[in-house]
Every structure is written in C-alpha cells, then in structure tokens.
Amino acid sequence: MSRLFLATSNPHKTHEVTTLLGSPWQVEDMLSHPGITLPEETGTTFEENAIIKAKGGSAALPGVLVMADDSGLEVDALDGQPGVYSARYAGENATDAENRLLLKERLRHIGRNPAQYFPARFYCCLALVRDGQLLHVATGTVEGWVSMIQRGKGGFGYDSMFYPEGFKKSFAELSQAEKNTLSHRGQAIEMMKSWLDRNPQP
Numbered sequence: 316m317s318r319l320f321l322a323t324s325n326p327h328k329t330h331e332v333t334t335l336l337g338s339p340w341q342v343e344d345m346l347s348h349p350g351i352t353l354p355e356e357t358g359t360t361f362e363e364n365a366i367i368k369a370k371g372g373s374a375a376l377p378g379v380l381v382m383a384d385d386s387g388l389e390v391d392a393l394d395g396q397p398g399v400y401s402a403r404y405a406g407e408n409a410t411d412a413e414n415r416l417l418l419k420e421r422l423r424h425i426g427r428n429p430a431q432y433f434p435a436r437f438y439c440c441l442a443l444v445r446d447g448q449l450l451h452v453a454t455g456t457v458e459g460w461v462s463m464i465q466r467g468k469g470g471f472g473y474d475s476m477f478y479p480e481g482f483k484k485s486f487a488e489l490s491q492a493e494k495n496t497l498s499h500r501g502q503a504i505e506m507m508k509s510w511l512d513r514n515p516q517p
C-alpha cells in the first residue's frame with residue numbers, strides 16, 4: 316500500500332478521496348494526525364491555496380506524499396462568490412449551515428422568485444507535494460445551478476443547494492457514488508490518479 320496524507324480535517328473530503336483513489340492507497344488526514352496544523356489560506360485562487368496547504372502538510376511529514384484539495388462554489392450572479400471563501404463565507408469559523416444561510420440571503424437580494432435557479436459551478440484544485448516540492452496539480456469542475464430551495468440530507472457544505480446540470484436532484488440527494496462520478500473533486504482525483512499511474516514513484 317502507498318501512503319498518502321490528505322491535508323484536510325474534513326472527513327467528507329477524506330471519504331471521497333479514499334473511495335476514488337482506491338485500494339492501493341492508504342489515505343491519512345489531519346484527524347489521524349491531530350498534531351499537524353496548516354498555514355493560513357492566504358491565496359486568492361484555489362490553486363494557490365491548495366499548494367499552500369499541501370506544502371504546509373509536507374513540512375510536517377518528510378518523505379510522505381501529501382495532497383491538498385482547495386475547492387468551492389462560484390455563483391455567476393454573485394460575481395463568482397463565495398469562491399475561495401466558500402468555507403468561511405459567513406465568517407472565519409462559520410458552519411456549513413451558516414454559510415448556506417448567507418448564500419440564500421444574497422440570492423434573495425438578486426432573485427425575485429424563491430424558486431429561481433442561478434448558474435453556478437463547483438471547482439476543485441488538487442496539489443501533490445513531497446518534501447516541499449510541487450509534483451502535480453489537477454483540477455475539476457461541475458456546472459449546475461444553485462437555488463434557495465434546499466433538498467436532501469446527504470453530503471456537506473452547499474450540496475443541498477446545488478443542482479448539477481442534467482440532474483433533477485441536488486448533490487445532497489445523490490448517492491455518494493453518483494456524486495463521485497460527476498463532482499469537481501471526482502474529476503480532479505481521476506486526473507491526479509492517472510498522473511500517479513503514469514508516475515509510479517513520484
């Protein structure tokens with residue numbers, strides 16, 4: 316088994332990455348390494364923040380392959396917000412519910428119809444680092460709509476407000492397997508996986 320440290324404390328992300336990378340990979344995260352802290356996400360792009368997190372994790376784990384994900388939701392009618400601020404849209408320690416509430420408020424200001432759907436996308440950037448050296452970057456996007464109407468109990472973050480293109484269900488109503496086949500993270504991981512297959516000992 317190959318060891319990979321995912322620089323996140325979000326168990327949903329770890330679950331998605333573990334499932335998508337498959338059995339040759341033993342994925343560890345910050346919940347299994349509580350002593351590791353990551354630098355502040357001071358970047359203005361998903362890529363900058365993914366690299367900051369991956370290099371931060373790598374500084375604590377010499378010799379280990381470290382991957383970080385930076386992801387978020389971009390709403391066209393809000394000029395791309397919440398974007399890189401998705402996790403802290405309603406404040407530094409905001410919960411997912413608080414972030415969704417703020418997004419609903421912002422949408423209410425621009426849309427007269429509460430059932431309106433606004434074009435949006437999830438974006439994900441993955442950075443792979445070993446010993447502080449950036450090895451590869453992979454990205455993924457899923458287009459769709461956000462709505463003030465929340466549906467479904469699964470997932471995390473903005474899942475219950477996001478309706479992927481071509482589907483009548485929100486991300487929170489899809490099974491994990493269905494979400495993985497079309498999600499931004501699923502696509503980015505597929506790209507990273509194929510790079511790892513082509514570079515077996517990066």
Ligand code: IMP
Binds near residue numbers: 388
């Ligand atoms: P990060 O952990 O700094 O990359 O922040 C990612 C944030 O974007 C999460 O806290 C969620 O609010 C949002 N996000 C990213 N990916 C997803 C997803 O797959 N579903 C729902 N929300 C997501």
